[in-house]
Amino acid sequence: MANSNHEEVDRLSELPEPLLLQILSFLPTKFAVRTDVLARRYRRLWTASSSLELDRSDFPHGRLFNGVTSRCLRLRDPSSPLRSFCLKTQDSNRPFSINLLSNWLNRVYSLGLRDLSLYIHSGTIESLFPLILSFGSLHSLFLHGVDLNGRPDHIFSFRPLVPATFPLTQLKYLHIKAKISNSDLQTFITEQRNLEYLCFELLRSRDRILDLSSQSVKTLKLSSGHNAGAKICLSFPKLEFLDLNICLSVKFYGEMPVLRKALIKTSLLTEQCVPDLCGILKSITNVSELTLHTGRPYPKHIPATTRGCKWGYMGKMILVTYLLSS
Numbered sequence: 001m002a003n004s005n006h007e008e009v010d011r012l013s014e015l016p017e018p019l020l021l022q023i024l025s026f027l028p029t030k031f032a033v034r035t036d037v038l039a040r041r042y043r044r045l046w047t048a049s050s051s052l053e054l055d056r057s058d059f060p061h062g063r064l065f066n067g068v069t070s071r072c073l074r075l076r077d078p079s080s081p082l083r084s085f086c087l088k089t090q091d092s093n094r095p096f097s098i099n100l101l102s103n104w105l106n107r108v109y110s111l112g113l114r115d116l117s118l119y120i121h122s123g124t125i126e127s128l129f130p131l132i133l134s135f136g137s138l139h140s141l142f143l144h145g146v147d148l149n150g151r152p153d154h155i156f157s158f159r160p161l162v163p164a165t166f167p168l169t170q171l172k173y174l175h176i177k178a179k180i181s182n183s184d185l186q187t188f189i190t191e192q193r194n195l196e197y198l199c200f201e202l203l204r205s206r207d208r209i210l211d212l213s214s215q216s217v218k219t220l221k222l223s224s225g226h227n228a229g230a231k232i233c234l235s236f237p238k239l240e241f242l243d244l245n246i247c248l249s250v251k252f253y254g255e256m257p258v259l260r261k262a263l264i265k266t267s268l269l270t271e272q273c274v275p276d277l278c279g280i281l282k283s284i285t286n287v288s289e290l291t292l293h294t295g296r297p298y299p300k301h302i303p304a305t306t307r308g309c310k311w312g313y314m315g316k317m318i319l320v321t322y323l324l325s326s
Contacts, residue, residue: 081112136167254283
């Protein structure tokens, strides 16, 4: 039995280092670090992993989390690029030091960072945004802002965040759920000439108009928190897939000439909202597949179907499913 176990350890240890590093890159850092005990060869191997993921909720108190994060970054092998960094601090009951977070971000960027994910307080994202805009080599950016109670910060006022010019212009993937004004967001997106995926989880704000355009985006996911009377204007000449979660009392205008697939979700579809829904459908008449999720009551003016069946709509395909309103 001892020989069998020894052989298993030997086979694992004989894996090529690039493969071992790839395996470690899929693990949260708290698990990757523990591979130190498997064999001598694994000692400090995690410091060369291409990804680093640190979560405040894994630690009993903030001081320990800060110390571990700083140590992980200090021990990094500078000859091995750190491509992906994910930091989750939203479980803390108070904001983190901006200086400390800035030091961490500058360190990971100096190691060759390409993909950055931050789950932190909304106000902290505002303070860090100018620094993030200086990271010109980023390909992917995920920003998730929450308030001090761990809940989304729904109503807020804006301060300008995006200057006229900035180095961060090579993004291919952008996911934002944080405080940012319509004008800042449009300025930011306009400079991203390679952007293909855009997800914007729009929190309720005092902005009455959301006006977005991009010459490169192919996939757009938009969750609108705008109320009645607001306007959403989209201009995406290369858009192929649209995922839209919207209040139907919002006025919608869209220019998406090559759109092929659309998913529209609304929590409530009454007979009074049918004209608004038709207005949205006029913007996507060229799609080959339309999926519509509606809440009850379901208006009789739209043909009902059973779940999972498709219905022809103006020569196109429409899938209507029912979602019960909470």
